[in-house]
Amino acid sequence: MERILRFDDVSVTRGKKKILHHINWQVNQGENWAILGLNGAGKTTMLKMIHGDLWPTSGNLEVLGGVFGHINIPELKTKIGWVSNALQDQLHTGDLVDFIVLSGKFASIGIYQEFSQADLDEARQTLIDMGGQKLLGKQYAVLSQGERQLVLIARAMMAHPKLLILDEPCNGLDLFAREELLKRVAQISRMPNRPALLLVSHYTEELLPCFNNVLLLRQGQVIQAGKREDVLNETSLSAFYSKPIQTVTISGNRLAVYPK
Numbered sequence: 001m002e003r004i005l006r007f008d009d010v011s012v013t014r015g016k017k018k019i020l021h022h023i024n025w026q027v028n029q030g031e032n033w034a035i036l037g038l039n040g041a042g043k044t045t046m047l048k049m050i051h052g053d054l055w056p057t058s059g060n061l062e063v064l065g066g067v068f069g070h071i072n073i074p075e076l077k078t079k080i081g082w083v084s085n086a087l088q089d090q091l092h093t094g095d096l097v098d099f100i101v102l103s104g105k106f107a108s109i110g111i112y113q114e115f116s117q118a119d120l121d122e123a124r125q126t127l128i129d130m131g132g133q134k135l136l137g138k139q140y141a142v143l144s145q146g147e148r149q150l151v152l153i154a155r156a157m158m159a160h161p162k163l164l165i166l167d168e169p170c171n172g173l174d175l176f177a178r179e180e181l182l183k184r185v186a187q188i189s190r191m192p193n194r195p196a197l198l199l200v201s202h203y204t205e206e207l208l209p210c211f212n213n214v215l216l217l218r219q220g221q222v223i224q225a226g227k228r229e230d231v232l233n234e235t236s237l238s239a240f241y242s243k244p245i246q247t248v249t250i251s252g253n254r255l256a257v258y259p260k
């Protein structure tokens with residue numbers, strides 16, 4: 001069984017603030033994980049570490065077979081697909097969508113490398129595969145939020161990643177754009193060479209059944225991490241949120257959670 005990542009007693013401190021406390025967590029191939037946690041729990045900090053943007057203050061972190069301290073971070077980044085609103089803010093929004101998708105091949109913002117017509121064709125086909133045919137040739141700046149997220153997913157897939165990180169990908173999407181995006185996530189989860197998926201979300205209904213494992217993070221600590229059915233239930237979630245909640249199963253075997 002190939003290991004995708006492993007946190008071994010990882011803590012992160014900034015100044016006097018302990019952001020993550022003694023995190024122990026492992027993701028194996030074949031697993032897709034969702035991380036749930038209230039604002040400020042430390043979710044983005046965990047993702048940034050996995051992506052090599054931040055280092056543990058203590059403990060050991062291994063991602064895609066490389067141990068931090070011994071790996072080439074730019075090389076690691078080319079194996080990880082990254083979709084987040086923070087990335088949207090960094091992109092050159094005047095660029096054509098086709099080139100934004102292509103830039104995923106090089107894990108770069110903008111394109112500074114030589115590329116071939118075959119690379120560009122692959123980028124266009126990847127966007128078409130993600131349902132974005134009508135976006136080809138458009139400037140990124142004119143796209144809606146839902147369209148931008150699709151482009152970012154296509155961009156991430158250009159790297160043929162082993163790990164695809166989705167940091168609150170449904171933020172700002174309307175009902176229909178959200179379902180369209182989730183459909184594409186499900187599509188990726190069925191691909192023959194699919195990456196391991198890692199999703200951060202505030203809403204359990206976005207946790208498609210392909211997310212077969214769930215981690216609950218509160219104030220920098222793992223409260224529970226395990227199989228979807230053991231975590232996504234009223235008892236576990238009520239304890240996690242420290243508030244009574246009710247759960248409703250919605251179509252597609254997804255779970256919606258409301259305060260009681």
Ligand SMILES: Nc1ncnc2c1ncn2[C@@H]1O[C@H](COP(=O)(O)OP(=O)(O)OP(=O)(O)O)[C@@H](O)[C@H]1O
Nearest residue numbers: 014015017019037038039040041042043044045046
């Ligand atoms: N560089 C830093 N220096 C000090 N505190 C920080 C730093 N980065 C993050 N924090 C704090 O660490 C905590 C966790 O932040 P993080 O962004 O990881 O949370 P999150 O779970 O992703 O939250 P949200 O759901 O609101 O995005 C927050 O209280 C944040 O203010």
